[in-house]
Amino acid sequence: xxxxxxxxxxxxxxxxxxxxxxxxxxxxxxxxxxxxxxxxxxxxxxxxxxxxxxxxxxxxxxxxxxxxxxxxxxxxxxxxxxxxxxxxxxxxxxxxxxxxxxxxxxxxxxxxxxxxxxxxxxxxxxxxxxxxxxxxxxxxxxxxxxxxxxxxxxxxxxxxxxxxxxxxxxxxxxxxxxxxxxxxxxxxxxxxxxxxxxxxxxxxxxxxxxxxxxxxxxxxxxxxxxxxxxxxxxxxxxxxxxxxxxxxxxxxxxxxxxxxxxxxxxxxxxxxxxxxxxxxxxxxxxxxxxxxxxxxxxxxxxxxxxxxxxxxxxxxxxxxxxxxxxxxxxxxxxxxxxxxxxxxxxxxxxxxxxxxxxxxxxxxxxxxxxxxxxxxxxxxxxxxxxxxxxxxxxxxxxxxxxxxxxxxxxxxxxxxxxxxxxxxxxxxxxxxxxxxxxxxxxxxxxxxxxxxxxxxxxxxxxxxxxxxxxxxxxxxxxxxxxxxxx
Numbered sequence: 001x002x003x004x005x006x007x008x009x010x011x012x013x014x015x016x017x018x019x020x021x022x023x024x025x026x027x028x029x030x031x032x033x034x035x036x037x038x039x040x041x042x043x044x045x046x047x048x049x050x051x052x053x054x055x056x057x058x059x060x061x062x063x064x065x066x067x068x069x070x071x072x073x074x075x076x077x078x079x080x081x082x083x084x085x086x087x088x089x090x091x092x093x094x095x096x097x098x099x100x101x102x103x104x105x106x107x108x109x110x111x112x113x114x115x116x117x118x119x120x121x122x123x124x125x126x127x128x129x130x131x132x133x134x135x136x137x138x139x140x141x142x143x144x145x146x147x148x149x150x151x152x153x154x155x156x157x158x159x160x161x162x163x164x165x166x167x168x169x170x171x172x173x174x175x176x177x178x179x180x181x182x183x184x185x186x187x188x189x190x191x192x193x194x195x196x197x198x199x200x201x202x203x204x205x206x207x208x209x210x211x212x213x214x215x216x217x218x219x220x221x222x223x224x225x226x227x228x229x230x231x232x233x234x235x236x237x238x239x240x241x242x243x244x245x246x247x248x249x250x251x252x253x254x255x256x257x258x259x260x261x262x263x264x265x266x267x268x269x270x271x272x273x274x275x276x277x278x279x280x281x282x283x284x285x286x287x288x289x290x291x292x293x294x295x296x297x298x299x300x301x302x303x304x305x306x307x308x309x310x311x312x313x314x315x316x317x318x319x320x321x322x323x324x325x326x327x328x329x330x331x332x333x334x335x336x337x338x339x340x341x342x343x344x345x346x347x348x349x350x351x352x353x354x355x356x357x358x359x360x361x362x363x364x365x366x367x368x369x370x371x372x373x374x375x376x377x378x379x380x381x382x383x384x385x386x387x388x389x390x391x392x393x394x395x396x397x398x399x400x401x402x403x404x405x406x407x408x409x410x411x412x413x414x415x416x417x418x419x420x421x422x423x424x425x426x427x428x429x430x431x432x433x434x435x436x437x438x439x440x441x442x443x444x445x446x447x448x449x450x451x452x453x454x455x456x457x458x459x460x461x462x463x464x465x466x467x468x469x470x471x472x473x474x475x476x477x478x479x480x481x482x483x484x485x486x
Contacts, residue, residue, distance in 0.1 A: 068139025123172025
């Protein structure tokens with residue numbers, strides 16, 4: 001842990017070290033919330049908590065800057081809990097273990113076999129570092145720390161008017177240095193539920209478990225256009241072929257872990273007639289070689305493992321199996337459409353993030369994102385049609401709006417000009433294909449002028465997550481200068 005304490009800006013990294021030691025996965029933020037409140041009180045700052053668990057911390061303006069516009073620094077306190085299947089880590093009790101790695105493109109902080117939580121831990125710690133510093137010039141300052149951003153945006157949904165006084169909000173949840181965001185995608189969760197029917201396994205059938213692993217995964221918004229494969233889709237494609245050619249019968253099917261993370265692993269248990277086993281194994285070897293070849297430039301470590309577990313005595317009926325496999329195979333996944341207005345930006349996408357066997361039911365979970373409500377609706381109705389045709393019940397929930405760009409934003413101009421003054425280049429003004437909380441904030445505070453920027457974070461929502469050290473210092477320089485210039 002001492003490695004990080006030597007980095008600059010020193011106070012930010014010390015705070016990040018601390019929050020890595022406090023478990024804070026989505027839906028379980030009690031420990032980090034209690035620590036933040038205690039820390040703020042020790043700093044002599046006013047801190048409040050609303051009924052959903054958001055925190056509000058206030059700091060008076062620097063002398064002589066009392067009449068400047070009030071600024072709100074905003075971050076979320078939760079992190080995505082992701083690890084590889086073989087990793088032993090309890091996100092409710094075990095600390096994240098960060099360390100520094102040197103690569104061809106610079107020095108990075110990453111974590112041992114888990115997500116790092118730089119999303120949005122670096123942003124959170126930058127806000128706390130501003131609060132704790134006595135040499136940063138700023139007007140009236142507030143910090144808003146929301147809960148559960150990654151798993152439902154509960155904090156943003158629950159934000160009530162009247163808690164905050166500022167007129168300008170700086171969101172710290174962006175993940176590419178040199179890009180400043182003025183808009184983001186909205187989204188909606190979908191859950192399709194199938195009723196499962198079972199029957200006795202035929203006499204003499206052999207039992208197997210097949211898993212696919214080694215995929216990179218990643219953020220279902222930020223990384224959806226990168227060509228990273230979806231473990232659920234790859235496994236289902238093979239199982240459907242094996243069902244038709246070799247008569248395999250499933251007993252269980254699971255994959256992915258979060259609807260907003262591209263699935264890295266999936267597995268299925270099944271039975272097969274003994275005389276078909278050799279041909280099945282040959283087909284599996286061919287399929288693995290095919291996807292390794294076709295996806296190898298991006299997915300360098302794909303593997304499929306076949307083992308023989310204990311004997312199964314119940315299998316899915318043919319009707320249940322056909323309906324589920326064909327629906328999953330037909331379900332769209334990945335980029336649906338690129339934006340016509342903003343070059344290189346995804347307009348609409350879909351992630352088939354989770355599939356689970358739950359007793360006598362099978363559940364598939366998706367996350368749809370779009371810059372436009374109509375694009376979201378188009379993808380939503382497509383997914384709905386696929387699963388309803390297959391006999392599933394599908395429900396959509398948690399819809400959140402996108403953040404519509406404001407081309408006349410004063411704070412955007414301040415950030416752009418400040419960036420140019422500091423680094424002698426102009427940042428890219430962007431719209432991000434991910435769900436920032438800014439769109440929801442407009443419900444309670446429609447007058448807010450908002451902007452989002454941050455350091456470079458690669459592969460959030462996966463165990464490959466890493467944050468570039470040099471860009472954290474650049475981000476800090478920009479944040480401090482912007483506060484002074486507003």
